[in-house]
Amino acid sequence: MKDFIIPWDDRDMGTPAKEGAPVTLSIDGFEVTVPEGTSVMRAAAEAGIQVPKLCATDSVEAFGSCRLCVVEIEGRRGTPASCTTPVAEGMVVHTQSSKVRKIRKGVMELYISDHPLDCLTCAANGDCELQDMAGAVGLRDVRYTAPGNAGLANHFEARNTSGEANAQWMPKDESNPYFTYDPSKCIVCSRCVRACEEVQGTFALTIAGRGFDSRVSAGGAADDFLSSDCVSCGACVQACPTATLQEKSVIEMGTPDRSVVTTCAYCGVGCSFKAEIQGDQLVRMVPYKHGKANRGHSCVKGRFAYGYATHRDRILHPMIRDSIDEPWREVSWDEALSFAAARMRGLQEKYGKKSIGVITSSRCTNEETFLVQKLTRAVFGNNNTDTCARVCHSPTGYGLGQTFGTSAGTQDFDSVEHTDVVIVIGANPTDGHPVFASRLKKRLRQGAKLIVIDPRRIDLVKSAHIEAAHHLPLRPGTNVAVVTALAHTIVTEKLYDEAYIRERCDWDEFQDYAEFVSDARHSPEATEMLTGVPADELRAAARLFATGGNGAIYYGLGVTEHSQGSTTVMGIANLAMLTGNVGRKGVGVNPLRGQNNVQGSCDMGSFPHELPGYRHVKLPEVRKIFEEAWGVEIDPEPGLRIPNMLDAAVDGTFKGLYCQGEDILQSDPDTKHVAAGLAAMECVIVHDLFLNETANYAHVFLPGSTFLEKDGTFTNAERRINRVREVMKPMNGYADWEVTQMLANAMGAGWNYTHPSQIMAEIAETTPSFAGVSYEALEEKGSIQWPCNEAHPDGTPLMHVDGFVRGKGRFIVTEYVATDEKTGPRFPLLLTTGRILSQYNVGAQTRRTENVVWHDQDILEIHAHDAENRGVKDGDWIRLASRSGETTLRAHITDRVSPGVVYTTFHHPDTQANVVTTDYSDWATNCPEYKVTAVQVSPSNGPTDWQEDYAAQAEKARRILPAAE
Amino acid sequence: MSPEKMVRMANQIATFFKTQPGQDAAEKVASHLRDFWEPRMRAQLKTYVEEGGAGLDDAVIGAARQL
Incomplete structure (x- = not known):
């Protein structure tokens, strides 16, 4: 039996481990x-x-x-x-x-x-x-009782026997949706308070009062847990030795009887959890202290927001329909798969081999993703495969590939414990990658310095016990200018690490680069008007990074999702090489990946130009490996990327799509264009947990399974391959890899995998960076960071230790080019988008949990100056319009954003922020420019016509006919 | 895709390679297009160039001839 996993030694050792003689x-x-x-x-x-x-x-x-x-x-x-x-x-x-x-x-x-x-x-x-x-x-008696003539001297009885209230008694705080605080059971050990400080770094809890009056208190005197600064990470609940802080699920269900170690399916941090269960009922998710990404910590999503897995909206039976105007019909798996296979083959016969394709899921396992791209390459016979990394970190792949020779992030998360200066650019770790943020904040409290480059004043800029040394609040779209100005300062002030560059990098290219950045037009003073970043602040930041010891750069989608996303990634790599900050602990270039397995989906060959292991399809020696393994001929031409698929669909040459675990209609930019592309297709197969937005345009719906219902692996942002273990059987009957296999076989593939470990064996056989990876090795080591092969049998925590993967590190000239998306009289503000701690991506999962108490709608952040000009008050409905479309949402007035900049999230389909974003994209990879859209904001009375039409279409498209008897 | 979008995307690529040292921008653009543009996108570009290539950067026109 695979799913009964006894965790490794999990005892509480009492105090943290130390290093020393x-x-x-x-x-x-x-x-x-x-x-x-x-x-x-x-x-x-x-x-x-x-x-x-x-x-x-x-x-x-x-x-x-x-x-x-x-x-x-x-x-x-x-x-x-x-x-x-x-x-x-x-x-x-x-x-x-x-x-x-x-x-x-x-x-x-x-x-x-x-x-x-x-x-x-x-x-x-x-x-x-x-x-x-x-x-x-061996306690046997308790001799202490309150004297007969005095009031109650305890904290746990609400009233004495005469009915008089006990002033020391406090009611239970049940405000948090996931756990309760029962002061009557508290022994004031301070473990919760210390966990909130040391582990999470939020400082939401304190001990109020002294002596017998000492009580754990969240926030101020008038606060409860929900209204306090508490971020519901669960560290206090984890630390509490009694029932004082207790999961509501345990209160309801009782204590679990067994546990399975698995990996969180939310962000790219990839935390390890123990899923604690009774039979096949999940009681709670507890962070696993031997998890090397999270070291025993968690956030509100992974710890508590798993209720979507059993939500009533889950679709458990396959469904089909001839056209999207019709209601869905529930059918057997056989009927659904034959319908899908016949349609897809029919489309290929009518419109050609390249008229269909796939989108692999960055939420599914490596094994599942590998099969989906294999489906298109080996069964469809083309390379039309893409994944959500197209719209997030594809520029990382290109930029780091060009400079270092591999798209891989260079470090593990432990590395941050050795960092002296951190640049966080275009990332909001406390919301997007909360467990990493806690580790970073811990290091900052120990004295490491922080430079934040972001248009918005994110929480890291200043919060409890941390403050950025420099915040460079740049104008959206000017990343390249700022990064190049940092390099200008470092080069012209001779702060670069010449010995490192001479040893590790191409010296001639460095000289071209040095000449380029030294030009006065790249100086902070020359670019200040353009970027909005004060020159002296930028110079000070550059000096700090170059001279402050181990320097590490962490970045997110605020870097990549621009028309110059790839150029900024190269600029970041340049900065790291200039300052000698690649190849050891505490330094490096660290892309913070968005989804749980977006790293893995890229590794597994989801991109249309690359076979697994980042090898271009044009290379005959690489194709040969797969041709021999799969017994087919592989197309040597790159396939269509997601935006190209949609364009080709509108042109009438792309007609069928199998989309696994990805909601492109909500997550991709320029919703109207995406909808037009989907509407033009003749067979859209959606394989998902829910009838997501994309399913409104689908003809076949194949029910998916959650991460709790299957075996496999996820690869996190550190390249760490972690096991996902089956905690319960799939409610829909099949794990996703089985569904893909059934679809492939319905199209004549003849696959016969019986366990995901066999798929991993095929990956290891065909992909050199995975050569040493197997389920046996993962059981033994817990997790493995690729590359793992003969040269690195235990995996590779740090990249480029003895030299860059490509040989000599390559400096690339990074000329700033303004985006075509410009403000003007019609659209004078710049919209940038992001996410929030409690919600995840399109919200399909988190919106179906109690996390909505923290964020039940998308809100537009606007500066008071811009709001006043427009007659907008806090909480007002506003209309947000761009040249692509318009939507309405409520406004929040704040000075987190500068005048001229507005910000929102994209978690809710009824707001659909992406109807506003444009189809502009990164020059190298087509990664959409989500982060810069010229918009106008005006008061509004309610939903736009588009929102009403969209809601009506969605409602109609989601009708399901009662199953035939 | 619409000709305007294709022109914009191709010109973006040319703009980057023209900033790089060396005189071979068209070659680099061609190589990028071969590596990342699906054949029907390259075919559309070539046809567009044959029909005059209005609005395209010189490096793109040079590249299209090498495709």
Whole structure:
């Protein structure tokens, strides 16, 4: 049985691991050797001895408040707390002397005297450290009670026997949709407060009051958890030893009985989780502390927002229809697949081999994606395959490929712990990549410096205990000018690392480049008028990055989704090479990938010009590998990219599409054009969990399975291949790879995979960077960062260590070219788009969870100056129009955006922000220019005609006929 | 795709390669088009160039002749 996975050693070691010289000591007569700086408590745990504890847990630094973990140490006076006492050479520790046993019993008696004894009906029954410790110390009586003539001296009884209210009692806070705070059960160990500070870095929690009045408090006095700064990451719930902070799902369902280690299906951080279950019912998702991407942390999406997996909107039966005006008909899998196969083959006969194609999913597994691109290359006989990376990180592939020789991000996430100066450009990690953001913020609190380059004042610019050294609030569309001005400063002020460049890079190309950037027109002073970034601030940022120690650049879609996206990526690579910041820990160029498996979908050959492993289809030696493996001939010409497919559809030469787990109608730019393309196709097959927006134009709907329902692998932004494990059987009957295989076989493929591990074996056989990857290796190592092959049998945490993949690093001239998307009298403002913590991408998943309490609609952020000119007040309905289209949404007045810039998210289809975005795109990759659209904002009374028409069409297109008897 | 869109996309590519050192912008544009443009897109470009190539950058016209 594959799905019963016993996690590796998952004990709480009490205090965090340390690095240092080995120290040997004796604990209860056993010798143990641990790194210097380790606590006595952790050393004991390493020796297999658990010292009783309450306020210590290995996710946060020791605090020494509960006094339960006291020990005796020979030659030392008193009974020190083992959690706060570091080990010393030759130390002799006794953890169970009669003296400490007595102390512990006394401490527990005091704790229990102020705790309700409702263990049998408590949600934490069986999963409570207080209960465990009472047992461990042998507590048998509690002698303390309130004196008869005084008020209640406890926190857990609401009223005394006469019905008088207990002033110390506080009701449960149930405001958060996912967990409750029950103050009556709190032992004030501060683990939650410390987790919020140290692990998450939000500082939403504190201890209010002193002595007996001490209480955990979220936000200010009038706040509850929901209204406080709490981001619902779950770190406090994870840290709580009692039922004080408890998942509502556990309150409702009870404690889980087994767990499966798997990988989150939200963003590109790729956190490892334990899915804790009862039978096939998921009770909770708990971050897995041995997960190398997240190190035991999580965010509100992965931790709590999994309810979509069992949402009533899920479609569980295949459906077909002849035309999109008709309602859907539920049919058998056989009928749906034969219908789809006959239509697709029919289209090829009528319109040619290249008239159909696929879109692979960046949310599905590597194995599933590999099969979908194999379907088009081996069964359709063309290279018409693309994936959502087209609209996000395709410029990364091109830009880093040109400069370094591979599109791979250079580091692992652990690297940030060694960084001294960070540039975050065009990324909003606290919302988009929250677990990485927490790790980054931890490093910033330790003293690393931060430079933020973003038109919007993102949370990282200034929030609790962190502040960017420099925020360069550039005008949208001027990334290249800013990055080149940074390089100008570094080169003209001679701050570059000449030794590194001479050794690692092409010196002639560097000289061309140096001459180019040194030109006065690239100086910060010359570009200030254009970019809006003050020259002295930009110069200071450049100096800091060049001279501040290990410099790392993290970037997101604010870099790539521009008409010069690829050029900016090259500019970033130039900056890293100039300052000698590639090839070791703490540095590097780090693209923050959007979706859980967008890295993997690119690796697996989803792009129309590349076979798996980023090898161009024009190369005969590469085609030969796959031709031999698959027994077919592979087309040597590149296929159509997503925007090209839509253009070809409108032209009438592209007629059929199999779209797996991707909602192009909502996520792709210029909605009207996408809709026109889809409407022009004669067979659109949507394979998804829900009737998404694209399905409004589909003829075949194949129900998909969630990440909880299948085996496979995801590859995160660090190139880390993590296992996805089946937690429950697919509700729709088949995992997605099985559905693709059935479709392929209906078209005559003759595939016979019986487990995704066989698909991985085929990937390893055909793709050199995956040569050493197998399910056995993943079981053994937990995860693997590609390349993994003979040269790197354990994978590759850091790229370009001994030299660049392409040989010499290549400096590329990055001339700024203004986008054609310009403001003018009709459209005087620049719209830029992004996302928010609680919602994910098109929202198909998160909108179907309680996460909507944080964000139930898309909001337009507008500066007070622009709002006042237009008579717009906070909360007003406004009309947002561009040359492509218009929509309406509510306005929020803020100084996060500069005058002239407005911002919104694209999580909700009824707003459909993409009806406004244009079809302009990156010069090299066709990645759409989502981040710059010239718009006008005006007051409005309600939805536009377009929104009403769209809603009516969507409603009509989603009708389902009752199943035939 | 619409001729205006094709012209814009092709000219964007030319604009980049013309900023690079060297005299071979047309060759680089041609190589980029061969690597990333699907044959029917290249065919549309070639036809457009044969019909006069209005609005196209010289480097694109040079490139189209090499396709």
